[in-house]
Amino acid sequence: MNRREFIKTAAVAGAGLLVLPSGARGGENAPSNKLNVALIGVWGRGLAHYDSLSGENVVALCDVNEKRFPDALKRFPNAKTYVDWRKCLDQKGLDAVVCCTADHTHAFIANWAVNRDLHVYMEKPLAIAVEEARVVRANWLKKKARLATQVGMQRHAMQNFNRVRELVRDGAIGQLTAAYAWGDRQIRRPGYLPAEGQPPEGFHFDLWLGPSPAHPYNPGYFSGGAGMNCLSWNMYWDFGAGQIGDMGSHTMDLLWNAVDAGLPTSAEAKGEKFNPDVTPVECESHFDHPANDWRGPIRVSWYQGGAMPASPKPYVDLKRIDHGAMFKGTKGYVIADFGSRILLPFGDDSDLTYYKVRAKDAVLPPLGHFQKQWIDACKNPSLKTACDFEYSGNMIEQLLLGLVAYRVGKKLEYDGATGRVTNCPEANEFLSRKYRPGWTLNG
Numbered sequence: 469m470n471r472r473e474f475i476k477t478a479a480v481a482g483a484g485l486l487v488l489p490s491g492a493r494g495g496e497n498a499p500s501n502k503l504n505v506a507l508i509g510v511w512g513r514g515l516a517h518y519d520s521l522s523g524e525n526v527v528a529l530c531d532v533n534e535k536r537f538p539d540a541l542k543r544f545p546n547a548k549t550y551v552d553w554r555k556c557l558d559q560k561g562l563d564a565v566v567c568c569t570a571d572h573t574h575a576f577i578a579n580w581a582v583n584r585d586l587h588v589y590m591e592k593p594l595a596i597a598v599e600e601a602r603v604v605r606a607n608w609l610k611k612k613a614r615l616a617t618q619v620g621m622q623r624h625a626m627q628n629f630n631r632v633r634e635l636v637r638d639g640a641i642g643q644l645t646a647a648y649a650w651g652d653r654q655i656r657r658p659g660y661l662p663a664e665g666q667p668p669e670g671f672h673f674d675l676w677l678g679p680s681p682a683h684p685y686n687p688g689y690f691s692g693g694a695g696m697n698c699l700s701w702n703m704y705w706d707f708g709a710g711q712i713g714d715m716g717s718h719t720m721d722l723l724w725n726a727v728d729a730g731l732p733t734s735a736e737a738k739g740e741k742f743n744p745d746v747t748p749v750e751c752e753s754h755f756d757h758p759a760n761d762w763r764g765p766i767r768v769s770w771y772q773g774g775a776m777p778a779s780p781k782p783y784v785d786l787k788r789i790d791h792g793a794m795f796k797g798t799k800g801y802v803i804a805d806f807g808s809r810i811l812l813p814f815g816d817d818s819d820l821t822y823y824k825v826r827a828k829d830a831v832l833p834p835l836g837h838f839q840k841q842w843i844d845a846c847k848n849p850s851l852k853t854a855c856d857f858e859y860s861g862n863m864i865e866q867l868l869l870g871l872v873a874y875r876v877g878k879k880l881e882y883d884g885a886t887g888r889v890t891n892c893p894e895a896n897e898f899l900s901r902k903y904r905p906g907w908t909l910n911g
C-alpha cells in the first residue's frame with residue numbers, strides 16, 4: 469500500500485467503515501495520516517490557510533516573490549521553496565495543493581494539479597474564461613471519486629446559506645421563478661498601468677504574468693495589503709474577471725446554493741461602455757435556466773457596481789445590502805445578505821399555509837469549517853465538499869458567459885453540452901483567452 473492509499477484507508481477506518489489491526493491505524497492526524505501539501509501563493513490570502521494547514525505536512529511553498537519565503541518557512545520549516553508553480557507541482561510525494569495566486573493562473577494550476585492526481589483547494593475564482601472553467605470541471609469530473617476539490621468561497625459555511633436554501637426549497641415563497649444577486653463594489657481604473665521602475669529583487673514579474681499577455685511592470689499592481697492586493701489587479705481583463713471573480717463569487721454562491729442550477733441556456737448583459745483593458749464596474753447579466761426536478765424554469769440575474777434589481781416594495785431598500793441575493797416566487801420573496809434573511813410573503817393568498825417549517829432534526833446540518841471539509845475529503849474520498857469544481861465551475865462559467873454577452877451586446881443562446889454560443893459566432897471568440905507562448909492550460 470503506498471502512502472496515499474494508506475491515508476485514504478486510515479481515514480475510512482476513522483469513519484468506522486473499516487477496522488484495521490491495532491497499530492496499523494494512527495490517530496486522526498497521526499503522521500501517517502497527514503497530507504503532503506504544496507501551498508502556492510504563500511502571502512496575502514495564503515496566510516489565511518496557515519492555521520488549517522498546520523496539522524498537515526506542508527512540504528512545498530511556491531511564490532513568485534522570494535521575499536515571502538522567510539516568514540512562510542518559519543511556519544512550515546520543512547518545505548522546499550519554488551518560484552515557478554510548474555516545477556512545484558512536480559515535487560515527488562505531493563498529495564494536495566492549496567492555491568492562492570492571482571486569478572489568471574487559477575485554471576492552469578487547477579488543471580495541472582488534477583492532471584497529476586492532486587487534491588486541490590483553489591481560491592476563487594476557479595477561472596476567468598468560459599473555456600477555462602469547462603476544462604477544469606471536465607478534468608476533475610473524470611477523477612471526482614478520488615480527488616477532493618474546493619473553491620475558496622468559505623462564506624458557504626455560514627449557517628444562513630442553509631436557512632436561505634430551506635426557505636426557497638421548501639416553498640416559503642411558492643414556486644421559485646427568479647433569483648438575483650448583486651454586489652456594489654466600485655473600483656474604477658482607466659487602463660493598464662504604465663511602465664514604472666523595475667521589479668524588486670527576488671520578485672519574478674514574468675512568472676507573475678505567467679500565461680497572460682505581457683504588460684510592463686508597475687508597483688501599483690502590488691500595492692495592496694495582505695489579502696487585499698487582489699483589488700490592485702483583478703479588474704484587468706488579462707489578470708481577472710473584475711467583480712465576478714471578486715465578491716461576485718461569494719455573493720452568487722449565496723444564490724447558487726439555493727437554486728440547484730446547471731448551465732444556462734441563454735445569457736444577456738448590459739453595462740457601462742466597453743473598455744478593452746478593464747472589466748466593467750457597472751453591469752448586469754441575466755441567464756435562463758431550465759426546470760429541474762423541484763422547480764420550473766428560472767431566470768438568474770447578477771448586478772454589479774451600482775446596477776441593482778428592483779425592490780419588491782419601496783420600504784425595502786436593497787441598496788442597504790452591499791452584497792446580497794433575492795429570490796422571487798409565486799407567493800413572495802426571500803431577501804438575504806450573507807448572515808441573515810427576510811421573508812416577504814406577497815399577494816392575497818400568501819398566508820403561508822402552504823409552507824411547513826422544518827422540524828429541528830430536519831434542518832440542513834452545519835457545514836463546519838470550510839477548509840477542513842476539504843482536508844477531510846482529501847483523506848476520505850467518500851466525503852463531499854460543498855464547492856467542488858462542478859458546483860463552482862458551473863457557477864463561474866455562467867457568470868463569465870455574462871461577460872461575453874456584455875462584450876458582444878447581444879442575447880446569446882448557449883449550448884452547455886458543447887460550450888458553444890449557437891446564435892452569435894463572434895461571441896465564441898471570447899469564450900477563451902489567448903496565452904503567451906510556452907504556457908499550456910491543460911498541461
Ligand SMILES: NC(=O)c1ccc[n+]([C@@H]2O[C@H](COP(=O)([O-])OP(=O)(O)OC[C@H]3O[C@@H](n4cnc5c(N)ncnc54)[C@H](O)[C@@H]3O)[C@@H](O)[C@H]2O)c1
Pocket residue numbers: 508509510511512513514530531532533536551553568569570571573591592593620621622675676678694695696697698699713714
Ligand atoms: N476567499 C476569500 O475570501 C479571498 C479573499 C482575498 C483574496 N482571495 C483570492 O486569493 C487570491 C490571492 O489574492 P491576494 O489578495 O492574496 O493576492 P496577492 O497579489 O497578494 O497574491 C497572493 C500571493 O500569491 C503570490 N503569487 C501571485 N501569483 C503567483 C504565481 N503565479 N505563482 C506563485 N505565487 C504567486 C503573490 O506573490 C502573493 O504572495 C485571489 O485569487 C483572490 O481572489 C480570496
